[in-house]
Amino acid sequence: MEKRPLILVSNDDGIEAIGVHELVDCLLKFGDVVCVCPDGPRSGQSMAISVNTPLRIERLDDWHGAEMYKVNGTPVDCIKISMHTILGRRPDLVVSGINHGSNAAINVVYSGTMGAAFEGCACGVPSIGFSLTTHNPKADFSGCLPFVDKIVGSVLKNGLPEGVCLNVNIPASNPAPTEMRITKACKGRWTDEYQEYTDPNGRKFYWLTGKFKNEEPDNEDTDEWCLSHGIVSVVATALDRTDSCDITFLTEG
Amino acid sequence: MEKRPLILVSNDDGIEAIGVHELVDCLLKFGDVVCVCPDGPRSGQSMAISVNTPLRIERLDDWHGAEMYKVNGTPVDCIKISMHTILGRRPDLVVSGINHGSNAAINVVYSGTMGAAFEGCACGVPSIGFSLTTHNPKADFSGCLPFVDKIVGSVLKNGLPEGVCLNVNIPASNPAPTEMRITKACKGRWTDEYQEYTDPNGRKFYWLTGKFKNEEPDNEDTDEWCLSHGIVSVVATALDRTDSCDITFLTEG
Numbered sequence: 154m155e156k157r158p159l160i161l162v163s164n165d166d167g168i169e170a171i172g173v174h175e176l177v178d179c180l181l182k183f184g185d186v187v188c189v190c191p192d193g194p195r196s197g198q199s200m201a202i203s204v205n206t207p208l209r210i211e212r213l214d215d216w217h218g219a220e221m222y223k224v225n226g227t228p229v230d231c232i233k234i235s236m237h238t239i240l241g242r243r244p245d246l247v248v249s250g251i252n253h254g255s256n257a258a259i260n261v262v263y264s265g266t267m268g269a270a271f272e273g274c275a276c277g278v279p280s281i282g283f284s285l286t287t288h289n290p291k292a293d294f295s296g297c298l299p300f301v302d303k304i305v306g307s308v309l310k311n312g313l314p315e316g317v318c319l320n321v322n323i324p325a326s327n328p329a330p331t332e333m334r335i336t337k338a339c340k341g342r343w344t345d346e347y348q349e350y351t352d353p354n355g356r357k358f359y360w361l362t363g364k365f366k367n368e369e370p371d372n373e374d375t376d377e378w379c380l381s382h383g384i385v386s387v388v389a390t391a392l393d394r395t396d397s398c399d400i401t402f403l404t405e406g
Numbered sequence: 407m408e409k410r411p412l413i414l415v416s417n418d419d420g421i422e423a424i425g426v427h428e429l430v431d432c433l434l435k436f437g438d439v440v441c442v443c444p445d446g447p448r449s450g451q452s453m454a455i456s457v458n459t460p461l462r463i464e465r466l467d468d469w470h471g472a473e474m475y476k477v478n479g480t481p482v483d484c485i486k487i488s489m490h491t492i493l494g495r496r497p498d499l500v501v502s503g504i505n506h507g508s509n510a511a512i513n514v515v516y517s518g519t520m521g522a523a524f525e526g527c528a529c530g531v532p533s534i535g536f537s538l539t540t541h542n543p544k545a546d547f548s549g550c551l552p553f554v555d556k557i558v559g560s561v562l563k564n565g566l567p568e569g570v571c572l573n574v575n576i577p578a579s580n581p582a583p584t585e586m587r588i589t590k591a592c593k594g595r596w597t598d599e600y601q602e603y604t605d606p607n608g609r610k611f612y613w614l615t616g617k618f619k620n621e622e623p624d625n626e627d628t629d630e631w632c633l634s635h636g637i638v639s640v641v642a643t644a645l646d647r648t649d650s651c652d653i654t655f656l657t658e659g
Contacts, residue, residue, distance in 0.1 A: 304656060314649075
């Protein structure tokens with residue numbers, strides 16, 4: 154008998170988030186699920202790794218048949234230590250999320266959810282990050298599940314191109330989305346990024362905030378366009394950072 | 407009279423590192439230098455941002471005419487808050503480093519040094535990360551300086567392609583390097599990544615370690631090959647993560 158696929162799950166909202174429990178429930182039909190998450194929120198952790206602090210692993214009660222662990226590190230730490238220590242064999246798939254909040258456009262570079270997916274990809278395992286476009290901690294993830302089913306089934310069957318993982322963003326729309334498109338990360342940037350405060354001792358401090366300025370709002374090929382039109386976006390996302398542009402002027406003269 | 411270029415400097419080794427002071431000294435001939443660094447080591451912070459904690463800015467004594475600041479955040483935080491709060495005008499260049507340790511190959515994705523450079527790039531400012539291939543905190547950076555001069559001079563004159571920053575790695579070789587090449591990030595991965603310990607209470611903990619396994623050791627086009635042959639490597643590095651590979655199987659059937 155063929156072994157059931159082994160699926161490693163992580164996130165950046167921490168082990169107590171609803172999104173990762175909904176994801177685990179959805180994945181159990183596809184294989185054995187091991188869920189290894191940060192011990193608390195690690196949003197915006199990108200591909201950060203814990204270099205100067207030790208990691209601890211704590212096994213929790215199983216969830217509907219899935220093994221559950223928490224780690225005092227980043228999403229990338231969770232994937233690395235799972236591969237090295239927790240998992241008895243190489244996983245067939247890494248799935249991260251479902252994130253509470255969009256990871257479309259430039260957000261992909263800061264996202265801890267996508268950090269875990271990139272790390273899975275760096276280990277040579279097909280990897281997917283799922284995000285729902287609402288930060289509501291009690292969000293309704295039911296609209297995500299048909300797309301998780303479809304994409305996970307397809308990736309388990311077909312694999313993914315080497316060095317590429319998927320960034321899947323699902324609109325928190327009502328009615329739930331019915332369509333899915335392959336898109337690209339929208340160009341744009343964050344502006345007005347800090348709110349300034351004064352503490353009781355008269356010292357200033359700053360808190361990250363800001364607005365996303367879409368630089369190509371009419372481009373139907375982008376993730377942002379699809380999401381704003383109630384369509385699920387799938388972006389093929391590369392781990393390799395090397396660009397093929399011409400910079401030979403640097404070595405001339 | 408034309409304004410002198412404004413150069414924003416950061417790093418991930420923290421405001422006290424030798425590497426960033428050597429970099430500032432080298433950059434003062436090109437323009438006005440403002441140096442904004444984390445208040446301590448932030449190696450491996452990638453593009454992490456502080457979402458759930460406030461930031462504070464502390465101005466320090468000038469260094470040889472450069473304004474010096476420390477921030478209780480990540481390298482990306484330093485760039486963001488500089489753009490928003492510290493700098494009076496838009497910088498002409500962002501330079502990060504000189505890192506104590508290589509950021510070649512897969513290290514580019516974990517690097518806080520390159521995180522700062524990517525963030526500069528995300529703001530539309532030509533950005534460069536410099537790294538020396540030794541973790542020695544008292545490293546001799548003199549071999550880097552001719553290459554910092556050459557590359558910074560050239561980028562201030564020519565700019566960089568949109569969405570691309572430079573990842574410059576300099577071998578800590580003796581004699582100092584004399585050659586520089588445009589390369590690409592070497593394929594490879596980290597293995598044996600954790601050392602296991604037991605604390606006095608019998609609980610296990612883990613510390614990140616590991617060895618880099620070069621998957622294309624004979625490829626002369628890679629950064630790792632150049633560095634191991636005493637040659638400075640410059641990689642054009644893309645902020646955009648979208649890959650052009652074919653994943654249409656996901657939406658078929």
